[in-house]
Amino acid sequence: MEDKSIGAVILAAGKGTRMHSDLAKVLHTIDGRPMLAYSVDLARAVGAERIVAVIGHQAQQVRELCAAPGLLFVEQRPQLGTGHAVLQARKAFAGFAGRVLVLCGDVPLLRTNTIAALIDHHDATGAAVTVMTVVLSDPGNYGRVVKDANGEVMKIVEARDATEAEKEIHEINTGIYCADSGFLFSAVTRIGNCNAQREYYLTDIMEIARRDGVRTQAYVAADAVEVMGINTPEELACARRIVAAWEDVA
Numbered sequence: 285m286e287d288k289s290i291g292a293v294i295l296a297a298g299k300g301t302r303m304h305s306d307l308a309k310v311l312h313t314i315d316g317r318p319m320l321a322y323s324v325d326l327a328r329a330v331g332a333e334r335i336v337a338v339i340g341h342q343a344q345q346v347r348e349l350c351a352a353p354g355l356l357f358v359e360q361r362p363q364l365g366t367g368h369a370v371l372q373a374r375k376a377f378a379g380f381a382g383r384v385l386v387l388c389g390d391v392p393l394l395r396t397n398t399i400a401a402l403i404d405h406h407d408a409t410g411a412a413v414t415v416m417t418v419v420l421s422d423p424g425n426y427g428r429v430v431k432d433a434n435g436e437v438m439k440i441v442e443a444r445d446a447t448e449a450e451k452e453i454h455e456i457n458t459g460i461y462c463a464d465s466g467f468l469f470s471a472v473t474r475i476g477n478c479n480a481q482r483e484y485y486l487t488d489i490m491e492i493a494r495r496d497g498v499r500t501q502a503y504v505a506a507d508a509v510e511v512m513g514i515n516t517p518e519e520l521a522c523a524r525r526i527v528a529a530w531e532d533v534a
Contacts, residue, residue, distance in 0.1 A: 289382030290403065291465065292327035293373045296320050296389030297340030297360040302515045308342040310389040311349055312520055315527050319514060320350045322392035327385060328354075329396040330403065334380055336373045337389065365483030366459070367475040374469045383407075384468050386461040386486065390514045392523055394460070398505055405503040406462040412498035413463040413471075413489055415440065417455050418505045426456035427487055429502055437500040440487035444480045455504070457487060458511040467498060 300309025310320035320337065327335045339346045340360045347357050358372045370386060377384065383403065387394075398416075406414040415437060417429050425443045428450045432438050440457045441450050463471075471489040479485060493500045505511050514520050 287381040288407075289380070290330060290332045290385065291334040291377060291380055291382060292323075292332040292336070292385040292387055293370055293377075294320065294323045294327065294335065294337045294387045294389050295366060295369050295459070296323075296337045296346065297363050297369055298390070299341040300390070300515065303517060303520070305517075308346055309514070310339075311342065311346060312514070314392055314520070314524050315531070318346075318350050319392045320346065320389040321352070323387045323389050323394075324350070324352055324355055326394055326396060326399060327387060330385070330399050332385065333382075334377065336376045338369045338372050365477070365481070366486035367472050367484035367488060370468065370486055371472040371484075374472070377465055377469060380465050382465060384463055384465045386459075386463070386468075388459050388513060391458070391460070391511060392514065393510050393512060393526060395510055398507075398510055399460075402460070402462050402503045405501060409501045410499055411501040412467040412496070413461060413493050414501040414503055415490065416458045416460040416462075416505055416511065417502045418458055418508045418511050419455050420508060421454065423451075423454050423456045428453040429455040429457055431455075431502065435502070436494075437490045437502050438494060439491045442479065442481075442485065442487065455502070458505065459486075459513070460511065461486070461489075462503075463489070467493065467496070471496075 296310040336356045471492045475484045475488045
């Protein structure tokens with residue numbers, strides 16, 4: 285019988301240089317709580333049984349300020365990209381046979397029903413890996429999602445590595461995934477670093493899935509604001525206003 289359990293890996297190792305602060309990015313607060321806490325709450329809300337935060341910059345401070353029941357921390361040292369980050373969580377998922385969400389510790393506005401819809405789409409399509417995407421009028425420096433005629437994801441191309449034709453694609457990668465655990469932790473051992481940054485990109489698991497002959501899917505989020513990553517003081521201020529507005533409505 286198919287294992288319907290859920291786990292979550294939260295990427296939270298980055299310094300966040302564009303925040304112009306010595307504080308690790310995921311420790312910046314919204315409504316008095318570290319950003320990372322929002323991703324932990326989200327994972328728990330969709331029933332994640334195992335939650336692992338991959339930390340790096342100011343790791344001890346993150347452990348202290350973001351400690352929560354059932355939350356495990358693993359460290360990424362050195363930090364060699366998102367694929368390398370997920371690889372650090374592999375041992376923590378030994379014996380786990382369900383689905384694994386990959387969440388970002390700097391995406392605090394994502395709603396529970398959106399992640400639940402991602403999981404449902406993943407299950408309904410029989411995919412090995414599903415990436416959450418969003419369509420932007422100006423895709424800028426985001427990774428482009430390249431699909432085949434059937435709508436399956438062929439690859440995700442970082443903007444700096446994209447051809448001119450690929451740069452015309454408006455569907456972009458949010459960095460959020462749902463994947464079968466067996467596939468995910470096998471795939472991250474096979475990622476290479478032949479790219480402009482010499483990093484191990486998690487995005488490469490889509491091409492690995494295609495080579496393995498398993499299904500790849502995209503789930504398009506309806507609201508770009510929900511999947512906004514917080515990278516600058518201006519974006520943090522925006523997120524604080526949105527959360528304050530939610531509380532006013534509540």
